[in-house]
Amino acid sequence: xxxxxxxxxxxxxxxxxxxxxxxxxxxxxxxxxxxxxxxxxxxxxxxxxxxxxxxxxxxxxxxxxxxxxxxxxxxxxxxxxxxxxxxxxxxxxxxxxxxxxxxxxxxxxxxxxxxxxxxxxxxxxxxxxxxxxxxxxxxxxxxxxxxxxxxxxxxxxxxxxxxxxxxxxxxxxxxxxxxxxxxxxxxxxxxxxxxxxxxxxxxxxxxxxxxxxxxxxxxxxxxxxxxxxxxxxxxxxxxxxxxxxxxxxxxxxxxxxxxxxxxxxxxxxxxxxxxxxxxxxxxxxxxxxxxxxxxxxxxxxxxxxxxxxxxxxxxxxxxxxxxxxxxxxxxxxxxxxxxxxxxxxxxxxxxxxxxxxxxxxxxxxxxxxxxxxxxxxxxxxxxxxxxxxxxxxxxxxxxxxxxxxxxxxxxxxxxxxxxxxxxxxxxxxxxxxxxxxxxxxxxxxxxxxxxxxxxxxxxxxxxxxxxxxxxxxxxxxxxxxxxxxxxxxxxxxxxxxxxxxxxxxxxxxxxxxxxxxxxxxxxxxxxxxxxxxxxxxxxxxxxxxxxxxxxxxxxxxxxxxxxxxxxxxxxxxxxxxxxxxxxxxxxxxxxxxxxxxxxxxxxxxxxxxxxxxxxxxxxxxxxxxxxxxxxxxxxx
RNA sequence: GCCGGUGUAGCUCAGCAGGUAGAGCAGUGGAUUCGUAAUCCACAGGUCGGGGGUUCGAGUCCCCCCGCCGGCUCCA
Numbered sequence: 001x002x003x004x005x006x007x008x009x010x011x012x013x014x015x016x017x018x019x020x021x022x023x024x025x026x027x028x029x030x031x032x033x034x035x036x037x038x039x040x041x042x043x044x045x046x047x048x049x050x051x052x053x054x055x056x057x058x059x060x061x062x063x064x065x066x067x068x069x070x071x072x073x074x075x076x077x078x079x080x081x082x083x084x085x086x087x088x089x090x091x092x093x094x095x096x097x098x099x100x101x102x103x104x105x106x107x108x109x110x111x112x113x114x115x116x117x118x119x120x121x122x123x124x125x126x127x128x129x130x131x132x133x134x135x136x137x138x139x140x141x142x143x144x145x146x147x148x149x150x151x152x153x154x155x156x157x158x159x160x161x162x163x164x165x166x167x168x169x170x171x172x173x174x175x176x177x178x179x180x181x182x183x184x185x186x187x188x189x190x191x192x193x194x195x196x197x198x199x200x201x202x203x204x205x206x207x208x209x210x211x212x213x214x215x216x217x218x219x220x221x222x223x224x225x226x227x228x229x230x231x232x233x234x235x236x237x238x239x240x241x242x243x244x245x246x247x248x249x250x251x252x253x254x255x256x257x258x259x260x261x262x263x264x265x266x267x268x269x270x271x272x273x274x275x276x277x278x279x280x281x282x283x284x285x286x287x288x289x290x291x292x293x294x295x296x297x298x299x300x301x302x303x304x305x306x307x308x309x310x311x312x313x314x315x316x317x318x319x320x321x322x323x324x325x326x327x328x329x330x331x332x333x334x335x336x337x338x339x340x341x342x343x344x345x346x347x348x349x350x351x352x353x354x355x356x357x358x359x360x361x362x363x364x365x366x367x368x369x370x371x372x373x374x375x376x377x378x379x380x381x382x383x384x385x386x387x388x389x390x391x392x393x394x395x396x397x398x399x400x401x402x403x404x405x406x407x408x409x410x411x412x413x414x415x416x417x418x419x420x421x422x423x424x425x426x427x428x429x430x431x432x433x434x435x436x437x438x439x440x441x442x443x444x445x446x447x448x449x450x451x452x453x454x455x456x457x458x459x460x461x462x463x464x465x466x467x468x469x470x471x472x473x474x475x476x477x478x479x480x481x482x483x484x485x486x487x488x489x490x491x492x493x494x495x496x497x498x499x500x501x502x503x504x505x506x507x508x509x510x511x512x513x514x515x516x517x518x519x520x521x522x523x524x525x526x527x528x529x530x531x532x533x534x535x536x537x538x539x540x541x542x543x544x545x546x547x548x549x550x551x552x553x554x555x556x557x558x559x560x561x562x563x564x565x566x567x568x569x570x571x572x573x574x575x576x577x578x579x580x581x582x583x584x585x586x587x588x589x590x591x592x593x594x595x596x597x598x599x600x601x602x603x604x605x606x607x608x609x610x611x612x613x614x615x616x617x618x619x620x621x622x623x624x625x626x627x628x629x630x631x632x633x634x635x636x
Numbered sequence: 637g638c639c640g641g642u643g644u645a646g647c648u649c650a651g652c653a654g655g656u657a658g659a660g661c662a663g664u665g666g667a668u669u670c671g672u673a674a675u676c677c678a679c680a681g682g683u684c685g686g687g688g689g690u691u692c693g694a695g696u697c698c699c700c701c702c703g704c705c706g707g708c709u710c711c712a
Contacts, residue, residue, distance in 0.1 A: 199707030200639025207709050365637050515712040547669045582673035
């Protein structure tokens with residue numbers, strides 16, 4: 001059978017099953033050395049047979065697809081090295097990932113740091129040998145025989161689940177692996193790689209399965225790229241909110257209090273206060289009503305809401321008071337529902353939007369806790385919107401609009417958006433799910449936000465939109481979530497009176513924009529590397545004297561700024577100026593106001609920014625600048 | 637929860653093969669009055685995560701527990 005290919009406007013035909021490497025000469029690419037081809041979106045390495053026609057795109061080391069191929073081959077090199085060094089080791093899987101690659105191994109003792117070094121050394125030898133990768137196709141029986149001879153029980157398990165009759169394997173030197181590919185032509189191209197860590201990982205990600213040892217690494221075509229990546233890791237370490245949180249005295253987590261419970265220190269609390277003020281103002285402006293609700297409620301409330309059926313494993317255990325069981329709240333929704341129900345509602349009131357910075361407690365398994373990003377007690381910037389079905393789309397649009405507004409104020413302009421659809425375990429009719437999913441989709445499209453579908457990942461009570469924000473290092477963090485809920489209105493049997501004087505069931509939207517103040521704060525710290533914009537800075541300016549004789553003037557400068565409402569501190573200590581500047585710099589204070597002889601003389605102040613620029617102002621001019629910067633929420 | 641690592645002064649860390657703790661920074665006191673990232677001197681500060689055990693003797697060895705770190709599973 002002939003297969004038609006096109007490349008740069010020219011038409012070619014090859015026999016089905018022709019190895020893709022023959023295309024190199026056919027397309028006259030031997031000079032440029034492609035690593036693989038893409039034929040109509042299907043990635044095909046040089047080892048694989050051409051089976052489908054279409055537009056051919058050669059993949060070179062610079063192509064974005066090439067890294068994935070490189071890393072996949074790197075994982076095979078890793079596996080070969082491990083098998084040679086540790087006979088008896090069993091292979092799991094070894095794919096490329098976003099940032100690198102890993103391979104899972106089953107071995108009778110844990111791998112150590114030293115093992116990693118030895119493995120790396122062995123890998124370098126394998127790379128040096130430039131072993132060609134060879135692809136073979138086997139029948140399922142042949143493959144089963146091969147891998148059972150090799151004692152690869154996990155591979156056998158995989159083979160048994162492959163629907164096709166033939167499977168492919170890749171060989172290099174004496175190493176064989178069940179693999180779909182694609183791979184590099186030979187191991188010699190895996191030049192810049194590094195093993196990073198070992199960690200436990202359950203076979204097939206299921207905690208009922210045995211736990212394997214996963215070795216993580218990364219690989220690039222060029223040494224410079226590897227170096228840049230490792231530097232980025234270092235940079236991420238420097239920005240770690242747990243480290244900065246301690247250094248800048250923003251928050252702390254104390255063993256005596258318990259894991260996952262946050263103390264907001266004064267410097268962190270002021271940042272939170274600014275965020276909260278902004279949040280409340282924006283909500284009130286947009287027709288939200290502010291509410292407050294308790295931290296605990298009778299267990300029965302959680303029965304009605306369904307949380308005990310669907311969410312019990314995430315809730316703190318009940319406590320008994322006056323012979324009645326109470327539980328800490330993991331969510332705010334039941335309370336908002338009861339506020340809704342506190343009197344009869346009319347369609348004229350709609351939409352009703354209740355918002356609350358509500359502190360919730362969720363039991364998270366000990367191993368998942370992480371600084372501010374994953375905690376057991378946190379404050380959601382929560383809101384519940386009650387509306388009619390015909391208002392749903394409009395309300396969702398407004399919520400999206402508000403999210404984008406909020407996030408961009410903090411400097412987050414890029415998002416990954418996921419629309420999660422109906423899961424296996426759900427309440428409500430299929431029809432209503434479809435309607436809600438449609439409304440979410442329409443709102444996203446109207447707002448012009450690109451999104452992906454996350455099938456089956458919705459919460460049991462309704463579909464949702466999750467929004468992940470990209471920080472300066474290119475990492476994504478989930479904060480915002482917008483969920484439609486058809487469960488709770490039903491369970492609480494809430495209603496409103498329509499124009500025809502008959503009761504109707506409202507639809508409820510459940511949404512958090514920043515997600516939780518704790519997590520958002522953690523992300524912000526890392527995003528700004530602790531150097532907050534002026535409006536958020538715990539200390540906006542420090543007035544520092546050069547010598548004691550400048551104190552009087554400095555005190556006046558301080559008083560004026562403090563009276564104007566700025567967060568100013570005094571550093572009149574008997575220390576050298578350089579010392580004071582260093583300290584303010586380390587604390588990431590945006591403005592350092594220097595008062596010495598010169599300033600006294602001409603009644604102006606010298607202002608050093610934390611970026612190192614020197615500016616000169618009258619006090620009034622500087623106050624004006626600060627004010628503007630705060631109002632505009634300027635980021636620098 | 638699971639696998640691996642780790643836990644010494646507020647912070648960062650040293651403490652070799654078991655002989656009853658050390659540095660820098662921070663803190664306190666003093667001297668210095670010095671203009672853009674660390675002035676000098678002195679002092680104080682630790683039940684070495686907790687409990688049990690081995691030993692004449694344990695920060696160092698063994699066991700149990702707790703926290704933290706890297707992952708897995710889960711998630712705002």
